Amino acid sequence: MYQLNIPVPLEFSYDRCIEFLLRSPKEVLHSVQNGKVYKAIALGDFVALTEVSFSNRQIQVTVLNADPVFLKQPVLEEYIRQWFDLKTNLRPFYAMARKDKLLGPLVDQFYGYRIVGQPDLFESLVWAVIGQQINLSFAYTLKQRFVETFGRREMAQDKTFFLFPSPEVVAQLSDADLLPLQFSKQKSKYVVEIAKAFVINGLSKDSIEKLSFDQAKEKLMSIKGVGNWTANYALMKTFRYPNAFPLEDAGVHNAIKNLKKMKVKPTLDQVRRVFKKYKGWEAYATLYLWKSL
DNA sequence: CGCCAGGTTAGAG
DNA sequence: CTCTAACATGGC
Numbered sequence: 001m002y003q004l005n006i007p008v009p010l011e012f013s014y015d016r017c018i019e020f021l022l023r024s025p026k027e028v029l030h031s032v033q034n035g036k037v038y039k040a041i042a043l044g045d046f047v048a049l050t051e052v053s054f055s056n057r058q059i060q061v062t063v064l065n066a067d068p069v070f071l072k073q074p075v076l077e078e079y080i081r082q083w084f085d086l087k088t089n090l091r092p093f094y095a096m097a098r099k100d101k102l103l104g105p106l107v108d109q110f111y112g113y114r115i116v117g118q119p120d121l122f123e124s125l126v127w128a129v130i131g132q133q134i135n136l137s138f139a140y141t142l143k144q145r146f147v148e149t150f151g152r153r154e155m156a157q158d159k160t161f162f163l164f165p166s167p168e169v170v171a172q173l174s175d176a177d178l179l180p181l182q183f184s185k186q187k188s189k190y191v192v193e194i195a196k197a198f199v200i201n202g203l204s205k206d207s208i209e210k211l212s213f214d215q216a217k218e219k220l221m222s223i224k225g226v227g228n229w230t231a232n233y234a235l236m237k238t239f240r241y242p243n244a245f246p247l248e249d250a251g252v253h254n255a256i257k258n259l260k261k262m263k264v265k266p267t268l269d270q271v272r273r274v275f276k277k278y279k280g281w282e283a284y285a286t287l288y289l290w291k292s293l
Numbered sequence: 294c295g296c297c298a299g300g301t302t303a304g305a306g
Numbered sequence: 307c308t309c310t311a312a313c314a315t316g317g318c
Contacts, residue, residue: 135298138316184314227301251299
């Protein structure tokens with residue numbers, strides 16, 4: 001059994017990240033038991049079935065099914081760092097946020113909470129599209145059906161692990177496959193469109209990673225179904241840009257409305273005005289506003 | 294029952 | 307560039 005220890009920065013709260021991972025009982029891409037996270041992670045051809053825990057300021061990763069010959073340790077380590085966003089130095093953000101009326105109380109209360117991301121770009125885009133314009137609970141229902149129907153299933157230690165469906169599989173799907181899962185025609189079309197962008201047009205995380213922020217956003221938005229909100233969601237959760245900002249996000253709007261005790265939701269211009277103070281840290285400002293809900 | 298949900302698109306002004 | 311209707315269905 002293969003093990004890996006990854007030290008974390010001072011500004012990191014494992015418990016806050018676990019809270020996030022526990023947010024829906026319908027989550028199928030990981031499970032949490034006794035503070036340990038179980039997740040299948042694709043490393044090229046090898047699927048690592050992992051158990052993630054935390055002690056002595058280190059994230060401990062145990063690969064339950066490892067044949068060390070096949071395990072790509074640096075790739076796994078990089079995945080975990082990206083997943084928990086360990087590379088971002090939060091000190092400048094906290095210094096700014098503490099002085100802010102809206103964020104101040106939030107960063108104190110949830111200190112160390114980081115953006116738990118989605119290192120897989122395809123998953124990130126599809127999940128964002130699934131979540132478009134529906135409530136989160138229903139979004140999880142759709143994701144569960146989608147993953148259980150088209151994703152790969154693995155077993156280890158009596159636990160079931162699911163892998164997110166691959167672009168190759170999804171590119172072959174049609175309305176006949178997705179409408180019965182209660183995807184709208186629009187969602188069905190968008191999801192297949194995204195898969196085709198990977199399979200046919202050669203879209204990849206690596207190719208986007210080489211671009212600038214603006215170029216990356218433009219490239220993502222050239223896919224039908226990926227608008228400003230979805231592109232920024234991926235830039236935040238997959239590419240780790242601290243300045244990614246899903247301006248149209250209903251959650252952000254409601255958080256501002258609640259914290260400022262407004263009677264109605266702010267206009268986009270009012271949201272822009274609030275976020276002007278958070279320049280460079282929009283993604284983390286968004287995270288903490290979400291957390292306030 | 295009505296309103297809203299972690300939006301996007303196409304079309305009009 | 308901004309505004310709007312249409313999309314479509316569950317959650318509360």
